[in-house]
Amino acid sequence: xxxxxxxxPKPDKVYFFGxxxxxxxxxxxGLDGIRLLEREGIEVVFPDDQTCCxxxxxxxxxxxEARAVAEAQLDLFPEPWPIIVPSGSCGGMMRTHxxxxxxxxxxxxxxxxxxxxxxxxxxFLVHVCHVRLEDKGEPQxxxxxxxxxxxxxxxxxxxxxxxxxxxGNITLVEQARASECCGFGGTFAVRHPEVSxxxxxxxxxxxxxxxxxxxxxxxxxxxMNIGGxxxxxxxxxxxxxxxxxxxxxxxxxxxx
Amino acid sequence: MSVQxxxxxxxxxxxxxxxxxxALGNPQIxxxxxxAMDGLMGKRRDAFGDWDVETLRELGANIRLRALAxxxxxxxxxxxxxxxxxxxxxxxxxxEHACRIIRELxxxxxxxxxxxxxxxxxxxxxLNAHLEDAGIEALESDLGEYLVQLNEQTPSHIIMPAIHxxxxxxxxxxxxxxxxxxTKDVDALTAAARAxxxxxxxxxxxxxxxxxxxxxxxxxxCLVENEGNGRMTTTxxxxxxxxxxxxxxxxxxxxxxxxxxxxxxxxxxxxxTTYFNMISGPRKPGxxxxxxxxxxxxxxxxxxxxYQDNELLDTLRCIRCGACMNHCPVYTRVGGHTxxxxxxxxxxxxxxxxxxxxxxxxxxPSASSLCGACGEVCPVKxxxxxxxxxxxxxxxxxxxxxxxxxxxxxxxxxxxxxxSWQWLATHPGAWRAGTGVATKFxxxxxxxxxxxxxYRTAPKPASTSLHALVKQHRRxxxxxxxx
Numbered sequence: 226x227x228x229x230x231x232x233x234p235k236p237d238k239v240y241f242f243g244x245x246x247x248x249x250x251x252x253x254x255g256l257d258g259i260r261l262l263e264r265e266g267i268e269v270v271f272p273d274d275q276t277c278c279x280x281x282x283x284x285x286x287x288x289x290e291a292r293a294v295a296e297a298q299l300d301l302f303p304e305p306w307p308i309i310v311p312s313g314s315c316g317g318m319m320r321t322h323x324x325x326x327x328x329x330x331x332x333x334x335x336x337x338x339x340x341x342x343x344x345x346x347x348x349f350l351v352h353v354c355h356v357r358l359e360d361k362g363e364p365q366x367x368x369x370x371x372x373x374x375x376x377x378x379x380x381x382x383x384x385x386x387x388x389x390x391x392x393g394n395i396t397l398v399e400q401a402r403a404s405e406c407c408g409f410g411g412t413f414a415v416r417h418p419e420v421s422x423x424x425x426x427x428x429x430x431x432x433x434x435x436x437x438x439x440x441x442x443x444x445x446x447x448x449m450n451i452g453g454x455x456x457x458x459x460x461x462x463x464x465x466x467x468x469x470x471x472x473x474x475x476x477x478x479x480x481x
Numbered sequence: 482m483s484v485q486x487x488x489x490x491x492x493x494x495x496x497x498x499x500x501x502x503x504a505l506g507n508p509q510i511x512x513x514x515x516x517a518m519d520g521l522m523g524k525r526r527d528a529f530g531d532w533d534v535e536t537l538r539e540l541g542a543n544i545r546l547r548a549l550a551x552x553x554x555x556x557x558x559x560x561x562x563x564x565x566x567x568x569x570x571x572x573x574x575x576x577e578h579a580c581r582i583i584r585e586l587x588x589x590x591x592x593x594x595x596x597x598x599x600x601x602x603x604x605x606x607x608l609n610a611h612l613e614d615a616g617i618e619a620l621e622s623d624l625g626e627y628l629v630q631l632n633e634q635t636p637s638h639i640i641m642p643a644i645h646x647x648x649x650x651x652x653x654x655x656x657x658x659x660x661x662x663x664t665k666d667v668d669a670l671t672a673a674a675r676a677x678x679x680x681x682x683x684x685x686x687x688x689x690x691x692x693x694x695x696x697x698x699x700x701x702x703c704l705v706e707n708e709g710n711g712r713m714t715t716t717x718x719x720x721x722x723x724x725x726x727x728x729x730x731x732x733x734x735x736x737x738x739x740x741x742x743x744x745x746x747x748x749x750x751x752x753x754t755t756y757f758n759m760i761s762g763p764r765k766p767g768x769x770x771x772x773x774x775x776x777x778x779x780x781x782x783x784x785x786x787x788y789q790d791n792e793l794l795d796t797l798r799c800i801r802c803g804a805c806m807n808h809c810p811v812y813t814r815v816g817g818h819t820x821x822x823x824x825x826x827x828x829x830x831x832x833x834x835x836x837x838x839x840x841x842x843x844x845x846p847s848a849s850s851l852c853g854a855c856g857e858v859c860p861v862k863x864x865x866x867x868x869x870x871x872x873x874x875x876x877x878x879x880x881x882x883x884x885x886x887x888x889x890x891x892x893x894x895x896x897x898x899x900x901s902w903q904w905l906a907t908h909p910g911a912w913r914a915g916t917g918v919a920t921k922f923x924x925x926x927x928x929x930x931x932x933x934x935x936y937r938t939a940p941k942p943a944s945t946s947l948h949a950l951v952k953q954h955r956r957x958x959x960x961x962x963x964x
Binding site for chain 2: 248252259274277282373406412416417419420460
């Protein structure tokens with residue numbers, strides 16, 4: 226049983242923390258997330274000084290460096306507005322690990338305050354905005370890959386699929402072993418490339434076998450991994466590879 | 482073919498990468514583990530059925546936490562109550578010490594043949610090799626352990642030691658080593674092993690078993706098993722020696738049913754095992770069976786060192802169900818031997834660095850995508866992913882704990898890379914300029930990025946960063962940033 230979480234009423238303003246991967250590689254996903262929120266009548270504030278949540282160093286064991294970077298983010302959210310993160314991985318870092326990183330320091334209360342206001346984008350759209358989506362796209366068979374951090378660390382296995390199910394023209398297909406990791410794991414993919422490759426190969430095969438025309442995910446790490454594997458296979462001359470994108474872009478594209 | 486010829490293959494944690502490479506390229510290993518782990522995950526799911534598994538896990542975690550909080554006292558209480566029951570208690574500082582105690586107990590009875598029930602601690606201390614060096618034959622009686630021993634291998638899973646072998650391979654092993662006809666009939670293979678083992682139980686001078694729960698308040702040793710070999714091992718020979726890690730103690734008898742319910746469901750998806758033994762002493766006057774002597778060897782072997790650390794001591798909650806490996810996407814793909822350690826998979830990666838030091842095991846804590854599947858199913862809620870991260874921190878020298886070999890992975894180039902990243906990510910102006918440069922020169926970004934691009938295309942910086950896109954979006958909206 227997922228612990229019950231009490232969600233606030235829909236606010237007038239929110240902060241948006243775009244994440245470093247989106248900033249550099251998938252900015253459209255960030256902008257589409259902002260547009261989805263604005264369409265709900267919410268003013269979105271994007272603190273210009275944001276950089277990275279600190280997770281890459283944190284999971285690599287470099288906690289002093291991670292703490293310094295996390296500390297720089299803590300001051301960006303002075304107003305008591307919710308902080309929306311279009312990634313379960315960065316969201317999980319900020320919600321779960323910020324309080325641990327700053328435990329016993331002068332920043333402890335601030336870290337807990339920020340952690341308590343973190344919402345993953347699909348979580349916020351479903352549980353706070355109660356969005357209603359009207360699908361204007363062509364029929365398509367779509368697979369969703371929910372990141373492990375969204376699924377387990379944040380307990381959000383259902384919010385992505387809940388949004389997709391509102392799209393009337395698509396068929397949401399479920400790939401075999403949907404809850405299994407795609408093999409990204411941040412620096413894991415670099416430190417254990419062969420194991421990671423075996424995992425992502427299985428993931429792409431499962432998505433293909435489910436008959437998906439397209440896949441979406443709410444985490445750009447998974448997108449880079451799964452999408453990169455499909456692209457590589459396509460470049461190597463294999464047919465029938467599936468394209469993918471961030472769920473924010475997919476939702477915006479089909480409903481605007 | 483799996484049957485070993487010549488010297489048996491040895492696996493070491495130092496060679497994790499090579500062993501992973503070999504396992505990943507071995508279709509038999511891949512399919513044996515995938516099939517077995519899929520089956521075990523399904524069985525666990527079904528076994529908990531409509532139980533409130535989260536409440537039960539919470540209960541299990543609390544029982545173990547309470548036992549650990551009182552560990553020194555409970556061990557003394559266990560010792561006193563065991564002695565009162567006629568069980569002799571021995572303390573071993575490390576594996577070698579424990580081996581010596583057991584060998585001396587065997588020698589005191591002039592024992593030449595030992596029959597063993599399943600015990601991972603005995604694997605941890607390489608007991609069989611030690612006894613063999615002293616001219617004492619130790620025969621494994623758990624079917625999986627027996628097959629692994631016949632094949633001159635080590636267990637690849639803590640609950641199912643021979644899970645890496647399929648029926649055909651088992652038939653080959655038994656044919657080559659014991660001379661039976663090859664067959665794919667599982668019942669025939671089991672019957673053949675049973676016939677071979679039965680005589681050995683009768684002839685054994687000493688039986689050696691593990692312990693699942695040692696109950697402090699009653700001095701009772703609980704042994705969970707399915708084959709009856711545990712009961713035979715602990716009742717037929719004249720001497721029974723139980724060996725266990727010091728963390729296996731629980732406070733009350735009433736603590737056992739919840740842990741047992743969690744253990745069997747998490748491990749094999751069983752509601753109960755075929756046998757559940759509660760051993761409370763040697764044969765009493767007037768009784769017709771049972772051993773004349775019962776010994777309990779309590780092994781530390783690094784555990785009290787783990788106990789000193791407030792975070793790492795959670796490792797000692799483990800009740801050895803193996804669910805973390807059954808659900809681990811890495812273990813499922815590389816199998817147990819790849820880890821090169823007594824305990825493989827996620828629990829091994831958080832336990833073995835303490836037993837062997839981080840120098841030997843430095844590649845294990847990083848051999849996880851931190852997907853969290855292990856922590857999600859752990860029946861006593863060990864925060865395995867957090868402990869993996871903690872050990873990574875120790876490995877790069879930022880942990881400030883007492884783990885042997887801490888700092889072994891600290892690499893000047895990597896430190897410099899993280900320091901540079903830290904500088905950039907704490908200087909927003911430089912960060913924006915940096916991402917701006919990256920996006921401007923995106924066509925120059927390398928299309929090959931080490932191992933990543935062996936299997937995937939390289940991510941290309943976008944033409945505009947999100948910072949820049951948001952600014953543009955605001956201009957189109959006719960409102961500049963007004964934060």
